[in-house]
Amino acid sequence: MVNGQELSYLLRLVIQRIFAAFVTLGVVSMVVFAAIELLPGDACQAFLGQMAQGQRLANCRAEHQLDKSPIERYGIWAAGLAQGDLGNSIKRSKPLEEVIGPRFRNTVILGLTAAGIGIPMAIALGVIAAWFRERKVDFWISGVAIFFMTIPDFITGTLLISLFSVWLGWLPGIVIMRVDAPITEVFSQIGLPVLTLMLVMIAHIMRMVRSSMIDVLASEFVMMATLKGLPRWRLLLLHALPNALLPAINLIALNIAWLMGGVLVVEVVFNYPGIGRLSVNAIADRDLPLVQAIALLMAAIYVSLNLLADLLTLMLSPKLRTQRVQP
């Protein structure tokens, strides 16, 4: 139940925050553009390398409008961005949306699947570990989590491949699919990458939930709820968990952002056609417009997920949401 006063306060706040996010992205776009501009030479020289001379260079420059001033070019680029036009890839000679789009879709599928299974599991494990604090259950959960957190993801991935694919033969070891394969085909192949990402990610969130849950369980209101005679599940789920999750929301958002940015190592180990591998290829090909677009995409992911996390925290903590004058 949200009353009118609260709603208008919330609405104003949300609009302010969204506006601020756009301002941030605008600044980021300038920084990215300026950084690329500062590189010696221009995009055509970088791409053509030793062949960058004479007519070939002139043609390339004309094609990509490099003969205009940097400010003019930023204006063209930014205006394109505002209309959803990222520009053209030099190497592939097609619109960047077509290059980035399907690969980003693959990364999102992989990331969301890992997050969708991993985050609820991490929260549940954190709550269990906190409840059985410093007992055997906690020891094992925390121990195993730290173990996987400390092993680099490419080792985890390789181990999982040799276990599940080479030894047991249950799951495909590497992904063999076209970039724009249908979703069902993607799902049939991503078992091991999802598992690898989960193992790396769960530990962070689980440990955060555990420690904030321990704090909450020691608080006066949990003691009071216990002494009110509440059953355990009610105590945990209704009184303790919402308060324990608040500090974890931002961490969870950062984890999702990390997944959405394409986890390069995992994509390389499993030969997965996602945004992580694309970014490495773009740099290797010296395809500067593509590098520029990917950098901006990553920034947009981080900014929007952070914004989402902040708004969610706001929604869930009554103290921040209701800024009424005290009676």
Added chain:
Amino acid sequence: MSLPLLKIDGLSIGYEGADGVAVPIVNQVDLQLEEGSTLGLVGESGCGKSTLLLALMGYYDSGLARLAGKVALLGKDPGALNEADLQLFRGGDVALIPQNAGQALTPTLKIEAQMLEALRLHTPLPAASRQDRILQLFDRVQLPDPANLLGRYPHELSGGQQQRVALAMALAGNPKVLLLDEPTTGLDVTTQQAVLALLSEIALESQTAMVFVSHDIGVIGAVCERVAVMYAGEIVELGACNQILQHPRHPYTQALLSSIPKLGQAWAFKAPTSIQQGQDRRLSGCAYAPRCEYVGPTCLKQKPRLTRDQDREVKCVQLSEIARMVAPAGGHKGESKMVGQEYVLSVNNLSVSYDHTGWWPFASRQERKLTVREVSFDIVRGQTLGLVGESGSGKSSILRTLIGLQKSFEGEAQLLDKFDLTTPVAHRSKACLSKIQMVFQNPDASLNPRQSIFAALARPLRIYFRLSEPEIRAEVERLMAAVQLPMEYSARYPGQLSGGERQRVAIARALASKPDVLLCDEITSALDVSVQASIIQLLKDLKDAQGLTLLFVSHDLPVVMALADDVAILQRGQICESGRVEQIFNAPEHPYTQSLIKAVL
């Protein structure tokens, strides 16, 4: 019904010490409570009163366990109940009213959800009639506009309202016994009085038995018929409340009562020889012996037993001796020497506003709120001005302005006719900085935990004076002596000191620069009554010995009256009455002052 409602036999609660020997927090306690009667448990913090109270609900803090003894409440032993029965027992047979309702209500759940939960668990009411019952309960605890409260979150209520909601929640299950853990400690005096009146009324009407824990014996006296005084986990005196309040017999009870400043009485505090000493629970003799002024040879050898003495039970072997020795309490009000009529501090038309500036550059610029309105006062050298007011009355804003931490204010403030105190602290001269110093409310927060006491005291000395190392050492020694701490303590860190000792260090640090004016911001409100008394005594001594001028801010009227020469009462940022302490107390003119004085027990 003659069977007692609650019977405790030889209950000991404790933890296992490092050497494997059990250390009792509560030691061999016997208590009984009849149906509908009220019992107070009083003692200083750490005496085991809350531990005892929670044990009645079968709840022990982590690490603690029952070592020996029996509890029978309505014939049930909470320690022997299985989980399902224990859940019915808690909240159904016995309910707790917590110390700090603001912390004890779940912040993410609305009041209604938390009340419904209690009703669903402990009453057979059908879902449809639960809401009406909540409104009835709210009405019962005199909450205004109950229907409107249901949809609110705990933080949207005032402290008094939160406490009333907690009370309504405790009453929801119709418990036979109410346990109250310092239920009014966090409230200001007027709210405290209203809550206490309500509690006595409920005790009288509903015939609910109450066990009331507090460190404030005055609060206990307002509600309870009987009182048990606890020291170091043991009951040292037990009897009718008015008898014990008027004629305390155990030396500890006497010290406890005399350490409470009372209005209208000259306050004479008999400082126990070593009030800071820890309570050693494993002494072979009387636990109070190390602090007792009547201690005799038998006290150290033999553990006393709680024995019947006329109208009560007392645990002391020296009683007849004490009765002989007690002389009429000699009241002397420290005559403050008048050293000329020099105004040390003059404040003229000071207004402090609180600027609410959002980060949003285009939003309405500033929402100005005046927290202090045109306040003026002067303090003569060697005198103490007490500023009294409830929380939010602007007391602290005035101090923050004088010390240069407040950004937006208007008006004039002069120190020694030389220094302009409207200058922010960063722009003040060293001379000015050294002349006015401040002691903060909470020494835990104002002392650097990673800095030894010596370093904390040496720092201002190095800043303000050019001294050699031996001189600094001598000066630190002088400061430690001035606040009555042994020099060995200077090697310790704040975490190794008690709250009272830390506040002494904070005072010593403020004195290091040899200030003319000391600003004290609620410096005793985080402390126990007996420690508070020793700090007040210390300030009085410093005042007499060094001619120190104090501006002492507190919400606690009796404390201010015990220390101050003049008093100014603040209400919503304005001084509504000021004058000499005796005059204000004997003939308060302003209705607010009258209500404050009436509210003090």
